[in-house]
Amino acid sequence: xxxxxxxxxxxxxxxxxxxxxxxxxxxxxxxxxxxxxxxxxxxxxxxxxxxxxxxxxxxxxxxxxxxxxxxxxxxxxxxxxxxxxxxxxxxxxxxxxxxxxxxxxxxxxxxxxxxxxxxxxxxxxxxxxxxxxxxxxxxxxxxxxxxxxxxxxxxxxxxxxxxxxxxxxxxxxxxxxxxxxxxxxxxxxxxxxxxxxxxxxxxxxxxxxxxxxxxxxxxxxxxxxxxxxxxxxxxxxxxxxxxxxxxxxxxxxxxxxxxxxxxxxxxxxxxxxxxxxxxxxxxxxxxxxxxxxxxxxxxxxxxxxxxxxxxxxxxxxxxxxxxxxxxxxxxxxxxxxxxxxxxxxxxxxxxxxxxxxxxxxxxxxxxxxxxxxxxxxxxxxxxxxxxxxxxxxxxxxxxxxxxxxxxxxxxxxxxxxxxxxxxxxxxxxxxxxxxxxxxxxxxxxxxxxxxxxxxxxxxxxxxxxxxxxxxxxxxxxxxxxxxxxxxxxxxxxxxxxxxxxxxxxxxxxxxxxxxxxxxxxxxxxxxxxxxxxxxxxxxxxxxxxxxxxxxxxxxxxxxxxxxxxxxxxxxxxxxxxxxxxxxxxxxxxxxxxxxxxxxxxxxxxxxxxxxxxxxxxxxxxxxxx
Numbered sequence: 241x242x243x244x245x246x247x248x249x250x251x252x253x254x255x256x257x258x259x260x261x262x263x264x265x266x267x268x269x270x271x272x273x274x275x276x277x278x279x280x281x282x283x284x285x286x287x288x289x290x291x292x293x294x295x296x297x298x299x300x301x302x303x304x305x306x307x308x309x310x311x312x313x314x315x316x317x318x319x320x321x322x323x324x325x326x327x328x329x330x331x332x333x334x335x336x337x338x339x340x341x342x343x344x345x346x347x348x349x350x351x352x353x354x355x356x357x358x359x360x361x362x363x364x365x366x367x368x369x370x371x372x373x374x375x376x377x378x379x380x381x382x383x384x385x386x387x388x389x390x391x392x393x394x395x396x397x398x399x400x401x402x403x404x405x406x407x408x409x410x411x412x413x414x415x416x417x418x419x420x421x422x423x424x425x426x427x428x429x430x431x432x433x434x435x436x437x438x439x440x441x442x443x444x445x446x447x448x449x450x451x452x453x454x455x456x457x458x459x460x461x462x463x464x465x466x467x468x469x470x471x472x473x474x475x476x477x478x479x480x481x482x483x484x485x486x487x488x489x490x491x492x493x494x495x496x497x498x499x500x501x502x503x504x505x506x507x508x509x510x511x512x513x514x515x516x517x518x519x520x521x522x523x524x525x526x527x528x529x530x531x532x533x534x535x536x537x538x539x540x541x542x543x544x545x546x547x548x549x550x551x552x553x554x555x556x557x558x559x560x561x562x563x564x565x566x567x568x569x570x571x572x573x574x575x576x577x578x579x580x581x582x583x584x585x586x587x588x589x590x591x592x593x594x595x596x597x598x599x600x601x602x603x604x605x606x607x608x609x610x611x612x613x614x615x616x617x618x619x620x621x622x623x624x625x626x627x628x629x630x631x632x633x634x635x636x637x638x639x640x641x642x643x644x645x646x647x648x649x650x651x652x653x654x655x656x657x658x659x660x661x662x663x664x665x666x667x668x669x670x671x672x673x674x675x676x677x678x679x680x681x682x683x684x685x686x687x688x689x690x691x692x693x694x695x696x697x698x699x700x701x702x703x704x705x706x707x708x709x710x711x712x713x714x715x716x717x718x719x720x721x722x723x724x725x726x727x728x729x730x731x732x733x734x735x736x737x738x739x740x741x742x743x744x745x746x747x748x749x750x751x752x753x754x755x756x757x758x759x760x761x762x763x764x765x766x767x768x769x770x771x772x773x774x775x776x777x778x779x780x781x782x783x784x785x786x787x788x789x790x791x792x793x794x795x796x797x798x799x800x801x802x803x804x805x806x807x808x809x810x811x812x813x814x815x816x817x818x819x820x821x822x823x824x825x826x827x828x829x830x831x832x833x834x835x836x837x838x839x840x841x842x843x844x845x846x847x848x849x850x851x852x853x854x855x856x857x858x859x860x861x862x863x864x865x
Contacts, residue, residue: 241327241328241329241330241331241555241556241615241616241617242264242268242270242327242328242330242555243325243326243327243328243555243556243586243588244257244260244261244264244325244326244328245313245314245323245324245325245326245586245588246313246323246324247311247313247318247319247320247322247323247324248286248290248320248321248322248323248324249320251289251293254290254293254294254324255293255297257324258293258294258297258298261273261298261326261328262297262298264328265328268328268330269330269332270328270329270330271329271330271331271332271333271334272301272302272328272329272334272336273298273300273301273302273326273327273328273329274301274302274303274304274326274327274328274329274336274427275294275298275301275302275303275304275305275324275325275326276303276304276305276324276325276326276327276588277290277291277294277303277304277305277322277323277324277325277413278305278306278308278311278312278322278323278324278325278589278590279305279306279307279308279311279321279322279411280307280308280309280310280311280318280320280321280322280323280403281307281321281322281403282307282402282403282404282407282409282411283321284411284419286321286322287305287322287411287413287419288419290322290324291303291305291413291415294324295415301415302336302338302414302415302416302427303414303415304338304340304371304412304413304414304415304416304425304427305371305412305413305414306371306372306373306398306400306410306411306412306413306425306590307400307401307402307403307410307411307412308400308401308403308590308591308592309401309402309403309405309563309566309590309591309592309593310403310563310566310574310590310591311323311590311591312559312561312578312587312588312589312590312591313325313588314582314586314587314588315575315578315579315580315581315582315587315588316574316575316578316579316582317566317574317575317578317591323588325588327556329434329617330617331431331433331434331617331618333431333432333433333434334429334430334431334433334434334617335362335364335428335429335430335431335434336427336428336429337358337362337427337428338414338415338416338425338426338427338428339354339355339358339416339425339426339427339428340412340414340416340417340418340420340423340424340425340426341354341355341417341423341424341426342417342420342422342423343372343373343377343422343423343424344376344377344422345376345377345378348377348378348379348381348382348385349381349382349385351382351424352382352385352386353385355368355426356385356386356388356389358426358428359389359390359393359428362428362430364430364431364432365393365428365429365430366392366393366394366429366430366431366434366435366436367393367394367395367396367428367429367430367434367436367613367615368393368394368395368396368397368426368427368428368429369396369397369426369427369429369558369613370395370396370397370398370424370425370426370596371397371398371399371400371412371424371425372397372399372400372412372423372424372425373399373400373410373411373412373420373421373422373423373424374399374400374410374519374520374593374594374605375408375410375508375593376408378458378459378520378521379520379521379594379605380520380521380605383596383602383603383604383605384602384603386598386603387601387602387603391600391601393598394436394438394598394613395596395597395598395603396438396558396560396596396597396598396611396613397560397595397596397611398560398589398590398592398593398594398595398596398611399592399593399594399595399596399605400412400592400593401563401591401592401593405486405487405490405508405563406483406486406509409421410593412424412425429615433617433618433619434615434616434617435552435615435616435617435618435620436613436614436615437548437549437552437554437613437614437615438597438598438611438612438613438614439545439548439549439611439612440595440597440599440606440609440610440611440612441538441541441542441545441577441609441610441612442502442504442538442541442606442608442609442610443533443534443535443537443538443539443540443541444493444495444504444531444532444533444534444608445531445532445533445534445537446495446529446530446531447529447530447531447532447647447648448476448529448530448647448648448651449529449651449654449655450527450528450529451464451465451472451527451528451529452464452465452525452526452527452528453522453523453524453525453526453527453528454466454524455524456521456522456523456524458521459517459518459519459520459521459522460511460515460516460517460518461494461507461515461516461517461518461522462513462514462515463515464528468513468514468515469514469515469516470510470514470515470516471514472530473489473492473507473510473516476530477489477492477530481510481512481514485507485509485510486507486508486509487567489506489507490506490507490563490564490567491532491533491564491567491568492507492530492531492532493505493506493507493519493530493531493564493607493608494506494507494518494522494528494529494530494531495528495529495530495531496522496526496527496528496529498604499599499600499602499604500600501599501604503604503605503606503607504531504564504606504607504608504609505518505519505520505522505528505607506518506519506562506564506607506608507519519593519594519605519607520594520605520607531608533565533568533608535573535576538577539576539577539628542577542580542581542610542628543580543626543628545612546580546581546584546626546628547626549581549584549612549614549626550584550626552614552616552620553616553620554584554585554614554615554616555585555586555615555616555617556585556586556587556588556614556615556616557581557584557585557586557587557588557612557613557614557615558587558588558589558612558613558614558615559578559581559587559588559589559610559611559612559613560589560590560592560595560596560610560611560613561577561578561589561590561591561592561595561609561610561611562591562592562593562594562595562606562607562608562609562610563591563592563593564607564608565577565591565608565609565610566591568608577610578610580626580628581612583626583628584614584626585614594606594607595607595609595610595611596611597609597611666678668778668779670716670719670720670779671719671720671723671779671785672720672723673723673726673727673776673777673778673779673785674776674777674778674779675778675779676778676779676780676781676786678776678778679776679777679778679779679780679786679788680778680834680838682776682778682788683695683786683788683834683837683838684834686788686790686828687828687832687833687834687837688834690830691790691791692790692791692792692828693788693789693790693791693792693827693828694788694789694792694793694794694796694797694825694826694827694828695786695787695788695789695797695825695826695828695837695838695841696786696787696789696797696800696801696823696824696825696841697780697784697785697786697787697823697824697825697841697842697844697845698722698726698784698785698786698787698801698804698821698822698823698845699783699784699785699821699822699823699845699848699849700718700719700722700783700819700820700821701819701820701821701822701849701853701854702819702820702853703715703718703782703783706718706816706819709816710815710816714813714814714815714816717813717814717816718783718813718816718819719779719783721811721813722785722804722808722821723777723779723785725804725807725808725811726777726785726787726804727777729800729803729804729807730775730777730787730800732803733796733799733800733803735775735789735792735796735800775787775788775789775790775792776788784845786841787800793827794825794827794858797825797827798825798856798858801823801825801856802823802856804821804823805820805821805822805823805854805855805856808820808821809821809854820853820854821854822845822848822849822853822854822855822856822857823845823848823855823856823857824841824842824843824844824845824846824847824848824856824857824858824859825841825844825856825857825858825859826840826841826844826858826859840859841859843859844857844858844859845857
């Protein structure tokens with residue numbers, strides 16, 4: 241595999257470069273010649289001219305290309321509007337096939353179906369390179385449609401983009417289908433002596449709090465946490481909704497997880513209603529965070545992956561780097577992450593609107609990402625030492641890392657404080673169960689939803705005697721003990737839904753769980769486990785307790801009440817000795833109000849007290865016995 245990379249300046253220089261390639265080919269044996277044309281210009285006349293000259297000089301070759309936001313030649317960004325990369329495949333076993341399809345929002349999945357048919361018809365395929373127009377097309381269905389392709393086949397590529405980032409006009413072109421403003425180029429590569437290695441680098445760090453996508457449709461993000469998406473960028477980053485919006489927000493993509501990996505979504509426009517057009521669709525319910533690039537993390541990832549690529553011994557390296565990264569690095573440092581790859585092999589590519597890479601069985605559309613594909617023919621010879629000088633980023637790195645850590649810790653502390661305040665407002669500090677207001681709210685919520693449930697109301701018998709005889713401290717001990725008993729029996733009978741017995745308000749870590757354990761994110765946002773209990777327990781007042789057994793039968797509720805009663809009888813208090821408890825049990829009725837249900841269970845408890853205490857009375861109908 242041999243590669244020639246050069247910039248286009250004029251027809252004269254182009255022909256001179258092509259003559260050099262032709263001369264090399266005459267003295268070698270080769271199987272395929274592929275020209276990839278990257279255009280940092282939408283001048284179709286110039287694009288057509290370059291394509292025509294290449295076609296005339298190499299009529300049997302493949303040529304393909306797209307519009308870009310910058311071309312990468314010899315590992316660094318080119319100053320030319322058009323760059324040409326010629327790859328010559330030398331092994332006779334290597335096979336290539338170029339496809340081009342017109343693609344829009346209506347037929348994207350059908351296009352993948354056609355690509356899969358081609359892959360199936362050509363079992364030699366080992367890699368699929370994509371160059372495609374993405375604006376206006378929901379790419380998630382497109383990506384998901386590749387899931388059933390042989391997992392050993394690498395799929396990677398980049399999205400065409402207009403050099404003027406505010407313009408939606410992009411293009412792809414080839415000698416198969418010509419120039420197209422809505423299309424996808426597919427280069428199938430393979431053969432027994434063809435090998436490919438792919439990876440990707442992100443390096444963007446999530447910052448601050450999480451936001452939930454509460455309203456979205458396709459690539460349009462309407463609301464985060466119930467308010468216009470633009471407000472988040474305005475409030476936290478002071479970004480205005482003007483002609484500079486895209487340039488000011490590109491460095492702050494949204495960070496979330498999809499298919500088990502980190503994904504970015506970059507804003508590309510803001511509408512008058514405050515909705516934000518993202519680089520691709522994002523689903524409702526997803527939890528996102530704003531992110532910002534960390535140079536140290538980026539370069540450390542490039543070092544790590546560069547060494548792995550060096551072990552693979554590629555002959556050429558293709559890179560697809562997001563335009564976000566170009567803006568982030570700036571003019572002077574823009575090649576910091578791509579130029580080191582040139583020490584391994586010929587490195588070329590372009591700055592794209594989106595990057596595509598298959599990880600496992602899933603093809604993902606990335607943003608703010610560097611996708612790398614190393615290729616070679618043959619088993620691989622000398623392993624290349626990856627050379628990457630230590631850059632003087634110490635000041636910049638230190639600032640970003642420290643700011644990111646400060647923001648994360650501050651956000652975490654705020655989340656913990658909020659969780660504590662939330663818990664304090666709805667719980668009884670002595671009994672460590674819900675207070676009356678919260679248990680009543682949950683009963684009302686359950687009744688309104690029509691969910692089947694039972695109520696059990698407990699009252700400690702002769703509790704006033706305990707306080708009068710042995711003091712309120714002993715009374716508090718009795719309250720705490722029955723509370724622990726209620727939680728333990730709820731766990732033992734399987735009605736709590738969580739480890740209610742492990743709840744301890746004095747141990748915040750014990751009563752909370754990390755957010756990712758509950759919601760699938762990776763940001764530590766403590767959430768009280770007790771809030772998720774299926775059958776909440778509440779202190780109704782004084783010595784009375786109320787338990788809401790959701791999704792439980794009347795028989796289960798009766799058994800629960802009696803187990804609590806018997807177990808409480810077996811407890812011997814230091815001063816008060818053995819005590820007893822009475823209980824009333826009801827099953828919620830359809831159409832019954834929460835207040836009516838509470839009156840019924842209170843009457844059942846009253847009858848238990850009237851019948852001699854230390855018993856359970858069930859209210860089953862109008863004529864309760």
